[in-house]
Amino acid sequence: MIRDLHMIGFDADDTLWRSEDYYRDAQSEFERIVGTYIDLDDAHDRLYAVEKRNLALFGYGAKGMTLSMIEAAVEITGSRISGHDVHRIVELGKAVLQHPVELLPGIAEAVDTIARDHQVVLITKGDLFHQEAKVRRSGLSDLFRRIEIVSEKDTATYARLLEEFELAPSQFAMIGNSLRSDIVPVLELGGCGVHMPYHVTWAHEAEAVPPSALDALDRLRSVRTPSELPAAVRALVAG
Amino acid sequence: MIRDLHMIGFDADDTLWRSEDYYRDAQSEFERIVGTYIDLDDAHDRLYAVEKRNLALFGYGAKGMTLSMIEAAVEITGSRISGHDVHRIVELGKAVLQHPVELLPGIAEAVDTIARDHQVVLITKGDLFHQEAKVRRSGLSDLFRRIEIVSEKDTATYARLLEEFELAPSQFAMIGNSLRSDIVPVLELGGCGVHMPYHVTWAHEAEAVPPSALDALDRLRSVRTPSELPAAVRALVAG
Numbered sequence: 097m098i099r100d101l102h103m104i105g106f107d108a109d110d111t112l113w114r115s116e117d118y119y120r121d122a123q124s125e126f127e128r129i130v131g132t133y134i135d136l137d138d139a140h141d142r143l144y145a146v147e148k149r150n151l152a153l154f155g156y157g158a159k160g161m162t163l164s165m166i167e168a169a170v171e172i173t174g175s176r177i178s179g180h181d182v183h184r185i186v187e188l189g190k191a192v193l194q195h196p197v198e199l200l201p202g203i204a205e206a207v208d209t210i211a212r213d214h215q216v217v218l219i220t221k222g223d224l225f226h227q228e229a230k231v232r233r234s235g236l237s238d239l240f241r242r243i244e245i246v247s248e249k250d251t252a253t254y255a256r257l258l259e260e261f262e263l264a265p266s267q268f269a270m271i272g273n274s275l276r277s278d279i280v281p282v283l284e285l286g287g288c289g290v291h292m293p294y295h296v297t298w299a300h301e302a303e304a305v306p307p308s309a310l311d312a313l314d315r316l317r318s319v320r321t322p323s324e325l326p327a328a329v330r331a332l333v334a335g
Numbered sequence: 336m337i338r339d340l341h342m343i344g345f346d347a348d349d350t351l352w353r354s355e356d357y358y359r360d361a362q363s364e365f366e367r368i369v370g371t372y373i374d375l376d377d378a379h380d381r382l383y384a385v386e387k388r389n390l391a392l393f394g395y396g397a398k399g400m401t402l403s404m405i406e407a408a409v410e411i412t413g414s415r416i417s418g419h420d421v422h423r424i425v426e427l428g429k430a431v432l433q434h435p436v437e438l439l440p441g442i443a444e445a446v447d448t449i450a451r452d453h454q455v456v457l458i459t460k461g462d463l464f465h466q467e468a469k470v471r472r473s474g475l476s477d478l479f480r481r482i483e484i485v486s487e488k489d490t491a492t493y494a495r496l497l498e499e500f501e502l503a504p505s506q507f508a509m510i511g512n513s514l515r516s517d518i519v520p521v522l523e524l525g526g527c528g529v530h531m532p533y534h535v536t537w538a539h540e541a542e543a544v545p546p547s548a549l550d551a552l553d554r555l556r557s558v559r560t561p562s563e564l565p566a567a568v569r570a571l572v573a574g
Contacts, residue, residue, distance in 0.1 A: 155464025179414030225394025
């Protein structure tokens with residue numbers, strides 16, 4: 097069987113460029129700051145609990161994370177956090193927003209190769225303003241036919257995008273590092289996926305994959321590096 | 336002359352529903368909080384200066400405003416702001432994100448009437464996650480053919496959207512409360528505008544309008560209330 101893969105979607109953070117590392121660095125620094133007030137080994141978990149509680153209100157992205165860090169710092173220190181340290185936390189968030197866009201080795205060539213045979217689009221979730229800035233700084237925007245920044249990457253979102261693109265799910269494959277956001281919802285719709293794990297994954301993205309997605313293993317490929325992506329897409333086309 | 340106005344765009348905040356009032360309330364409360372540390376009458380201006388400085392990094396929206404309020408509170412109080420008051424400022428931001436969506440009187444009927452003769456789309460700038468939540472809560476989303484949430488409303492953005500819609504600027508009119516964001520860029524491209532001022536305008540939106548836009552007064556109408564919008568659109572069609 098030959099699959100007619102008309103369009104290939106690429107995730108952005110930790111698929112095209114490094115991202116989670118910068119969030120991790122900010123969170124480590126946050127732990128050092130609150131660690132000067134109180135001796136605890138679960139600052140990380142308490143921050144994640146605040147982030148998760150706020151997700152329905154803030155959505156994804158560095159600004160929401162920074163507000164959650166500030167809220168968690170007040171909570172963890174029993175309101176003893178100083179104005180100076182609050183300011184340091186704001187600066188941590190700004191550093192994440194300003195981090196350089198460092199492409200993963202070989203990704204530009206992989207996108208370029210895949211774009212010769214397929215339409216390629218970028219589909220990323222998170223903060224509109226920050227994601228647009230990163231796309232601009234990446235130098236990759238001309239390779240993509242469309243750039244879609246969405247608030248959540250679930251089956252409803254992918255279904256809406258495929259309708260806008262006038263494609264059947266079977267004509268679409270998504271490439272990304274998150275099983276939860278990039279792979280499972282597309283497989284569930286009947287599309288294909290190429291999973292390229294990143295060396296670190298945010299706890300939220302690492303949550304369990306529903307067993308229903310495991311029925312679709314013939315529509316899933318897995319690679320370790322960007323240089324393996326074109327062959328994985330060709331393998332999906334070959335069926 | 337009859338104008339072929341194929342599509343009418345609506346702004347959202349302060350055009351479909353109340354918004355700026357909630358930001359004003361948060362800022363008044365911010366001034367009360369920092370006012371307990373220091374006696375000054377320019378807290379408002381100092382907050383706006385911080386917001387403006389951060390705009391290129393944060394973009395528009397309540398999360399960025401909240402981070403700017405926290406930064407300004409540290410700055411204005413010489414770092415004396417307490418953890419308790421920092422938390423109150425975070426809560427002010429959350430209140431803005433959760434405010435009820437209160438439609439302007441008559442706007443649902445006006446959109447519905449205009450939608451009988453034209454395609455209507457919603458074009459709003461700001462935080463993707465918050466704007467999507469407000470659109471959902473408004474109950475108006477089914478009236479709009481497309482909902483576009485953008486990071487900036489300038490001529491480049493409107494030109495990109497019109498290209499996606501496959502429309503010439505002369506086939507498009509934009510309805511909104513901000514001359515800077517809703518009216519001037521569309522007039523500059525050759526489109527039409529209906530200005531519906533809101534009773535309060537954020538300083539950033541109230542900045543001067545370039546004189547070039549004044550050449551296009553035959554493509555501009557102005558109304559005081561939503562109930563006047565259908566007639567204003569008909570007047571633009573009549574040319």
